[in-house]
Amino acid sequence: MMEFINFYLIPGITLGSIYALGAVGVSMIFGILRFAHFAHGDLMTTGAYIALMLVWVLGVSPLVAMPIAMAGTAIVALLLDRLFYRPLRELPTIYTVIASFGVALILRSLIQVLWGTEAHVYSPGFQKPLIFFDSLRIASRHIQIISTTLAIAVALHFFLKHSRLGRSMRAVSDDPELARIAGIRTERVIAFTWITGACLAAMAGIFVGLDTDVHTNLGWNMLLPMFAAALLGGIGKPMGAIAGGLIIGIAEELVSYPVLGVSLLSPSYKSAVAFIIMLVLLIFRPQGLFKGRLLQ
Amino acid sequence: MTADGLFFYFVAFMTMGGIYAILCLALNMQWGFGGLFNAGIAGFYAVGAYTGAILTSARSASHVGGFDLPIVVGLIVAGILSGLVGWAIARICVRLKADYLAMASIGIAEIIRLIVVNEEWLTNGSLGIAGIPRPLEKLFNGREAELVFVVFVWILVAVTYLVAQRLRVSPWGRVMRAIRDNDVAAASIGKDIQRFQTETFIVGAVFMGIAGALSAHYFKFFSPDATEPLLVTFLTWVMLIAGGSGNNRGAIAGALIIWAIWSLTEMLTNQLPTEWATRSAYIRMLLIGLFLQFVLQRFRSGLVPEKPPELRPR
Amino acid sequence: MNTPVLVIENLTAGYGTTAIVHDVNVTLQEREIAVIVGPNGAGKSTLLKAVFGLNNCFSGDILYRGSSILKTGTANLVPMGISAVPQSGNVFPSLSVTENLEIGTYARAPKNKAHTMARILSLFPDLKDKLKQDAGELSGGQRQMLAIARALMSEPQLLLLDEPTAGLSPAFLEIIFDLILEIRSTGLSILMVEQNARQALRIADTGYVLVNGENAYTGSGTELLANDEVRRSFLGGQARLKSKQSDSDSP
Numbered sequence: 011m012m013e014f015i016n017f018y019l020i021p022g023i024t025l026g027s028i029y030a031l032g033a034v035g036v037s038m039i040f041g042i043l044r045f046a047h048f049a050h051g052d053l054m055t056t057g058a059y060i061a062l063m064l065v066w067v068l069g070v071s072p073l074v075a076m077p078i079a080m081a082g083t084a085i086v087a088l089l090l091d092r093l094f095y096r097p098l099r100e101l102p103t104i105y106t107v108i109a110s111f112g113v114a115l116i117l118r119s120l121i122q123v124l125w126g127t128e129a130h131v132y133s134p135g136f137q138k139p140l141i142f143f144d145s146l147r148i149a150s151r152h153i154q155i156i157s158t159t160l161a162i163a164v165a166l167h168f169f170l171k172h173s174r175l176g177r178s179m180r181a182v183s184d185d186p187e188l189a190r191i192a193g194i195r196t197e198r199v200i201a202f203t204w205i206t207g208a209c210l211a212a213m214a215g216i217f218v219g220l221d222t223d224v225h226t227n228l229g230w231n232m233l234l235p236m237f238a239a240a241l242l243g244g245i246g247k248p249m250g251a252i253a254g255g256l257i258i259g260i261a262e263e264l265v266s267y268p269v270l271g272v273s274l275l276s277p278s279y280k281s282a283v284a285f286i287i288m289l290v291l292l293i294f295r296p297q298g299l300f301k302g303r304l305l306q
Numbered sequence: 307m308t309a310d311g312l313f314f315y316f317v318a319f320m321t322m323g324g325i326y327a328i329l330c331l332a333l334n335m336q337w338g339f340g341g342l343f344n345a346g347i348a349g350f351y352a353v354g355a356y357t358g359a360i361l362t363s364a365r366s367a368s369h370v371g372g373f374d375l376p377i378v379v380g381l382i383v384a385g386i387l388s389g390l391v392g393w394a395i396a397r398i399c400v401r402l403k404a405d406y407l408a409m410a411s412i413g414i415a416e417i418i419r420l421i422v423v424n425e426e427w428l429t430n431g432s433l434g435i436a437g438i439p440r441p442l443e444k445l446f447n448g449r450e451a452e453l454v455f456v457v458f459v460w461i462l463v464a465v466t467y468l469v470a471q472r473l474r475v476s477p478w479g480r481v482m483r484a485i486r487d488n489d490v491a492a493a494s495i496g497k498d499i500q501r502f503q504t505e506t507f508i509v510g511a512v513f514m515g516i517a518g519a520l521s522a523h524y525f526k527f528f529s530p531d532a533t534e535p536l537l538v539t540f541l542t543w544v545m546l547i548a549g550g551s552g553n554n555r556g557a558i559a560g561a562l563i564i565w566a567i568w569s570l571t572e573m574l575t576n577q578l579p580t581e582w583a584t585r586s587a588y589i590r591m592l593l594i595g596l597f598l599q600f601v602l603q604r605f606r607s608g609l610v611p612e613k614p615p616e617l618r619p620r
Numbered sequence: 621m622n623t624p625v626l627v628i629e630n631l632t633a634g635y636g637t638t639a640i641v642h643d644v645n646v647t648l649q650e651r652e653i654a655v656i657v658g659p660n661g662a663g664k665s666t667l668l669k670a671v672f673g674l675n676n677c678f679s680g681d682i683l684y685r686g687s688s689i690l691k692t693g694t695a696n697l698v699p700m701g702i703s704a705v706p707q708s709g710n711v712f713p714s715l716s717v718t719e720n721l722e723i724g725t726y727a728r729a730p731k732n733k734a735h736t737m738a739r740i741l742s743l744f745p746d747l748k749d750k751l752k753q754d755a756g757e758l759s760g761g762q763r764q765m766l767a768i769a770r771a772l773m774s775e776p777q778l779l780l781l782d783e784p785t786a787g788l789s790p791a792f793l794e795i796i797f798d799l800i801l802e803i804r805s806t807g808l809s810i811l812m813v814e815q816n817a818r819q820a821l822r823i824a825d826t827g828y829v830l831v832n833g834e835n836a837y838t839g840s841g842t843e844l845l846a847n848d849e850v851r852r853s854f855l856g857g858q859a860r861l862k863s864k865q866s867d868s869d870s871p
């Protein structure tokens with residue numbers, strides 16, 4: 011039982027938290043700008059590398075570097091929108107999807123040019139896990155990741171429900187034309203969507219780096235589970251995306267837990283879980299688990 | 307380089323260029339005519355390549371088969387299997403907004419990559435499959451074989467072109483091209499359109515599989531490295547958008563031109579000292595990414611444009 | 621005479637490069653109700669959308685209190701005191717009723733929000749006990765009311781309504797028309813498009829019959845109601861109204 015919790019459940023929640031942070035942005039961008047943002051994973055990578063640079067240059071811990079990396083990633087996202095997405099805004103959104111596919115490549119190769127392709131760690135050395143009740147072992151980085159995500163989820167909930175900007179975002183996500191008719195400045199809402207999405211992506215990227223290592227494919231590899239999480243939670247429902255991320259993260263770890271000596275899937279097929287969940291959703295419930303919408 | 311060397315460099319160029327032309331025509335069926343975004347070209351390509359490799363290579367201890375079958379059989383089965391994967395994914399996704407298919411197709415490519423890497427009994431994992439034959443190998447050798455192969459590839463380019471052309475001039479093709487530029491109208495026409503979209507997606511997938519098999523025969527050795535999404539999926543997209551989506555001749559021209567730029571810049575950067583050579587590979591990708599953005603914004607209708615009337619906004 | 625609130629002057633407008641309405645003229649005076657009627661597809665919604673900057677205008681002009689709003693941009697119209705209720709999709713379905721109303725105040729805040737909210741809810745008592753519900757769960761009539769209420773939350777001076785009674789039962793219809801009169805009495809000017817032409821023209825100060833994107837008839841509401849040709853072509857076949865009006869109107 012403790013083995014299950016220590017080696018499957020807690021890593022699952024950790025991974026799920028990372029997916030959740032990324033999926034919030036994917037879901038908001040899909041809801042408000044109406045396109046699947048293929049460069050979102052690479053925004054995560056961008057955040058992770060900006061933090062890496064700060065760790066190297068200033069010698070600070072990655073958690074201290076995080077706010078600056080988030081700000082940097084937000085600026086990158088706003089620039090990307092200005093340069094590559096906004097010029098295509100009036101066209102069918104699929105053109106923007108293609109553009110974002112290209113942006114993913116641009117970000118990744120830029121990172122490869124600047125930092126090379128080897129993997130790096132923020133701080134070398136083994137961290138001893140904390141031990142509770144004799145047998146519950148949690149690495150402190152897992153506690154940091156999970157508790158930060160929890161705090162973000164609560165903050166996001168209040169922001170969306172009660173702030174003016176949060177409500178405007180939900181309104182634009184519901185119906186962009188009506189939002190304009192009601193006098194909402196959609197460009198401002200879009201800018202804010204990028205800022206939020208990019209900050210959370212940077213956070214997620216840094217968490218991946220804390221948990222494993224920083225490498226140039228870090229974010230691209232997470233794109234599929236993040237899409238699946240956003241679909242699971244219902245497009246345009248950031249809180250749903252958080253739940254979706256957790257479900258997929260936990261499911262990916264649990265499928266390899268041996269029940270009576272056999273596990274459902276070999277660990278090397280972990281990343282197939284997200285795809286299977288995505289296919290099942292697309293077949294039976296494309297609007298997601300919660301009251302999400304199906305974009306046309 | 308001697309004139310002879312130059313000529314065979316050109317033959318090698320035309321061979322890969324031809325394989326890319328098939329991929330590009332196939333993508334044009336899916337996107338140019340069907341308006342379907344396929345971000346998993348590498349997956350279909352891999353299915354075709356491994357099918358061809360396993361069916362036509364000689365018996366081997368390191369993977370299933372080989373079955374030593376004729377290359378034509380290998381190509382046909384490669385197309386069929388790849389088409390089946392395309393059918394499954396299209397069935398699920400065509401009724402949804404194109405973005406959903408885009409997400410699912412990324413997944414398909416990922417799953418196929420996982421299978422290829424992990425199921426060693428089937429594909430010999432990351433070590434890859436060796437000893438894949440080329441057509442008429444016994445009759446010709448050395449440089450003549452290269453010439454035979456390039457002719458073989460371009461015969462298949464011609465076949466793909468004819469099929470694509472038929473799709474384009476069919477009444478469906480015309481409607482579809484109109485619809486590609488206006489999602490909303492498509493929704494109201496409904497079920498028949500979805501059938502046509504499914505068909506274009508499957509036919510496109512078939513030819514992507516065939517292109518995969520062809521490249522396996524050309525390389526004679528195929529490993530997961532050759533299905534790098536960047537080199538397959540991304541480059542094909544850039545080729546199609548640059549060439550002019552919806553237009554088959556544009557698709558072929560785009561494939562050749564982008565492949566020429568890609569190969570020439572590779573030749574140039576290979577002259578650099580090693581440390582710079584690796585780095586410049588990324589600079590080339592960066593430039594291709596920027597080039598795509600440029601084409602999308604300024605040159606969307608491609609080399610062979612189908613120009614819609616200008617909008618006159620207030 | 622004072623400057624009219626709204627003047628649409630020889631306007632040609634449409635979607636993309638296609639013009640749908642041609643050379644249309646409409647004038648709305650302070651505290652008046654102007655009604656646009658016409659067959660389906662005549663371009664009524666297109667005209668209203670043009671005023672709100674939602675499509676392309678090719679020639680002509682639109683003046684709000686004497687100055688052109690052709691280039692103002694949709695989001696800037698609400699702060700100027702213009703509110704619109706589109707024909708369909710006019711509430712935010714995943715937002716609660718309260719949130720929908722709140723959204724109405726973001727672009728142009730009323731002096732006393734609580735006071736405005738209370739006043740508007742007294743106009744729409746049906747909404748009072750639904751405040752926490754998602755707008756997507758409301759009935760058609762309730763949605764229509766919420767949409768109008770949202771538009772009023774910014775205390776506008778000009779209200780544009782596109783078929784506020786679409787799909788409503790005759791009982792509801794009366795309620796909405798009464799409401800519109802009441803709203804006008806608080807000092808607003810109203811430009812509305814209506815399918816229920818007969819009733820709408822009764823409350824109209826000016827009426828416009830739009831056919832194939834062109835002005836076909838223009839006059840006061842009573843003039844149009846009395847015009848034989850208008851009656852024959854545009855007021856005849858309204859099944860919905862027949863039961864109620866047949867005795868007084870049949871020859």
Ligand SMILES: Nc1ncnc2c1ncn2[C@@H]1O[C@H](COP(=O)(O)OP(=O)(O)OP(=O)(O)O)[C@@H](O)[C@H]1O
Pocket residue numbers: 635640658659660661662663664665666667707
């Ligand atoms: N978004 C659009 N793009 C292109 N054409 C449109 C669009 N909306 C409407 N049209 C066309 O404009 C014409 C007029 O439509 P409009 O909605 O203005 O009519 P209407 O008078 O409001 O009709 P109804 O009484 O049915 O609401 C129609 O022929 C319609 O097909």
Ligand SMILES: [Mg+2]
Pocket residue numbers: 664665666707782
């Ligand atoms: Mg209308």
